[in-house]
Amino acid sequence: MSQSVLVINCGSSSIKFALYPSSDSSAPSIKALAERLGEQQPLLTIKSADAQENNTNTNTVLELDPGAAHKEALSAFMDQCQSALSQLAGIGHRIVHGGESFSASTLLDDNSIAQLKQVSDLAPLHNPVNLLGVELCQQLQPGVPNVAVFDTAFHQTIPESTYLYAVPYDWYQNAGVRRYGFHGTSYRYVAQETARRLQQPAxxxxxxxxxxxxxxxxxxxxxxxxxxxxxxxxxxxGMVMGSRSGDIDPSLIDYMVNHKGKTLEQVSNDLIRNSGLKGLSQLSNDMRSLLEAEAEGHEGAKRAIDVFCFRVARQLAALSTSLSSIDAIVFTGGIGEHASEVRRRILASWRNLGCRLDAELNQQNGDDTGRISAEGTQRIMVVATDEELMIAQDTYQQVTHD
Known part of the structure; x- marks a missing residue:
C-alpha cells in the first residue's frame, strides 16, 4: 500500500524537497535542496535521515547542467530517489496565495488548478512557480495525487473589519483587493505545538x-x-524584512516615479528586493551577518537592526488590540528561533509590555517548553516551526479522505 508523501516547495530559483515515509512520521527520511536554478552552476543536494541523525557528511551533491531549471532539478531528484518514491501516496505543494477561493488544503484537479491560475496575479512572484511545480509533478509522476497547502488559508477566519482596506469597496468586490495574510501553515503548526507544550487545548x-x-x-x-x-x-x-520594505506611505511610489525619475517597475523591484535589512544596512539581508557587522562597529548594520526590532515591537503591540488577553508571545522562524539578541531588543522596544526575560533561557533559545521569560511575568516562548510536516499531514488527510 502506498505510504510515503513528498513535500515540494518551489521558489523562483530553488526547490525544497522532503519525503515523509509514513503518515505517522514526524521527520522526513530524505531532504533535498535544488538551488541556483537557471544559473551557471545549479546544484542538487540530497540528505538522508541517517546522515541528519548522525550529523555525518554523506550528502549526495549533484552539479546540474548550466541553466538547468525546475524540470531538470525535479527529474534529477526523482531519478536519484527512485526507490524511495516508488510508493508515493501523494505530493504536497506549498502554494503561497489561495485568494478567497481556498480556505483549506485542497486535492488538486483541473478545475482547482484553473481557479488558482485566476488568482496568480495576487502573488505574481510566487504562485506561477508554485503551480509549475504541480504541473511538473503531474508529468513526472502521473497518477500520483497532488495537494495544495496554502499560506493564506489559515487567515480566512480574519473578520471583515480587519481584512478590508479603506479603499473604494468595488476594488474588493471586483478585484479581490483585501488583506489575506501569509505564513499561515507556520502559524497553524506553531499554535498547535505551543498548545501541546502548555498542555492546554489549542x-x-x-x-x-x-x-x-x-x-x-x-x-x-x-x-x-x-x-x-x-x-x-x-x-x-507589514514588518521590515530581509529585502522587503514592509509598510510604507503609498505616496512614496508616486514621489519616486514622478519626481525622482524611477519607473514603476524599478520602484516595485526596489521595495521587494533591495529594501528591508538589505536596503537600510547597505550590506546584507542576513541578520546573522548584520549582528556580526554591528559588533565590529558597522553603522549601517546597527541602523537596520534597530529599525527592524522597533518595527516588530510596534506591529506586535498593534496586533495585541485584536486579543482580549495574551496567553503567550511566541517567536518562530530563522531569526525568531535563533537570534537571542534580536528577541531581547524587540521586547525592550515594547516598553509597556511589562515583560522580563530570563537572560540565560533567552540565550539558550528556551527551556524544555520554549519559555524565555522570567517566572511570574508575561509568558514569552521560542517554538521552532515545521511547515513541511504540516504540508505532509494535510496531504495524507486529503489523499486518504473518503
Whole structure:
C-alpha cells in the first residue's frame, strides 16, 4: 500500500524537497535542496535521515547542467530517489496565495488548478512557480495525487473589519483587493505545538506569534483561529524584512516615479528586493551577518537592526488590540528561533509590555517548553516551526479522505 508523501516547495530559483515515509512520521527520511536554478552552476543536494541523525557528511551533491531549471532539478531528484518514491501516496505543494477561493488544503484537479491560475496575479512572484511545480509533478509522476497547502488559508477566519482596506469597496468586490495574510501553515503548526507544550487545548489559547526570517510577519490567534496578521494583499505589507520594505506611505511610489525619475517597475523591484535589512544596512539581508557587522562597529548594520526590532515591537503591540488577553508571545522562524539578541531588543522596544526575560533561557533559545521569560511575568516562548510536516499531514488527510 502506498505510504510515503513528498513535500515540494518551489521558489523562483530553488526547490525544497522532503519525503515523509509514513503518515505517522514526524521527520522526513530524505531532504533535498535544488538551488541556483537557471544559473551557471545549479546544484542538487540530497540528505538522508541517517546522515541528519548522525550529523555525518554523506550528502549526495549533484552539479546540474548550466541553466538547468525546475524540470531538470525535479527529474534529477526523482531519478536519484527512485526507490524511495516508488510508493508515493501523494505530493504536497506549498502554494503561497489561495485568494478567497481556498480556505483549506485542497486535492488538486483541473478545475482547482484553473481557479488558482485566476488568482496568480495576487502573488505574481510566487504562485506561477508554485503551480509549475504541480504541473511538473503531474508529468513526472502521473497518477500520483497532488495537494495544495496554502499560506493564506489559515487567515480566512480574519473578520471583515480587519481584512478590508479603506479603499473604494468595488476594488474588493471586483478585484479581490483585501488583506489575506501569509505564513499561515507556520502559524497553524506553531499554535498547535505551543498548545501541546502548555498542555492546554489549542482552542482555549490567545497567542501572538512572530514569524521572523527573510520574510517576516506576525499573527494574533484567538482560541485557535487567526483574527489579525501583518501581511496584506501581498507578502510586502507589514514588518521590515530581509529585502522587503514592509509598510510604507503609498505616496512614496508616486514621489519616486514622478519626481525622482524611477519607473514603476524599478520602484516595485526596489521595495521587494533591495529594501528591508538589505536596503537600510547597505550590506546584507542576513541578520546573522548584520549582528556580526554591528559588533565590529558597522553603522549601517546597527541602523537596520534597530529599525527592524522597533518595527516588530510596534506591529506586535498593534496586533495585541485584536486579543482580549495574551496567553503567550511566541517567536518562530530563522531569526525568531535563533537570534537571542534580536528577541531581547524587540521586547525592550515594547516598553509597556511589562515583560522580563530570563537572560540565560533567552540565550539558550528556551527551556524544555520554549519559555524565555522570567517566572511570574508575561509568558514569552521560542517554538521552532515545521511547515513541511504540516504540508505532509494535510496531504495524507486529503489523499486518504473518503
Amino acid at each position: 482552542d482555549s489559547l490567545n497567542l501572538l506569534i512572530a514569524h521572523l526570517g527573510n520574510g517576516c510577519s506576525a499573527c494574533a490567534i484567538a482560541q485557535g483561529k487567526s483574527v489579525d496578521t501583518t501581511m496584506g494583499l501581498t507578502p510586502l505589507e
